[in-house]
Amino acid sequence: VRERGFDIDLVKLISDVVTIPMLASSGAGVVEHFSEVLTKANASAAFAAGIFHPKEIMIVAGIHSVKEHLLKEGIEARI
Numbered sequence: 001v002r003e004r005g006f007d008i009d010l011v012k013l014i015s016d017v018v019t020i021p022m023l024a025s026s027g028a029g030v031v032e033h034f035s036e037v038l039t040k041a042n043a044s045a046a047f048a049a050g051i052f053h054p055k056e057i058m059i060v061a062g063i064h065s066v067k068e069h070l071l072k073e074g075i076e077a078r079i
Contacts, residue, residue, distance in 0.1 A: 003029030003050055011041035023047060031069040038075050 006027040015022035021044035024037045028051045037043045052062045070077040 003027050005029065005033040006037040006041065006046065008037060008041045011037055011043050015042040021045065031066045034066055035070055035073040035075055
């Protein structure tokens with residue numbers, strides 16, 4: 001089962017009330033899920049692990065794809 005994305009409402013609820021960086025974890029199934037949680041929920045960072053487990057996504061190519069997508073969306077990412 002492919003992940004359906006981060007829990008945007010929960011991450012936003014927490015990030016709006018804490019003064020420490022909010023790190024979103026679990027839920028990414030496509031690269032767009034990362035830009036969504038970083039922009040709509042104000043997460044400081046988003047963990048990636050499960051998205052790279054399916055056989056159709058190679059780990060190195062997958063990580064690069066996520067970072068390229070974030071940069072294209074104007075979100076800072078280390079390459």
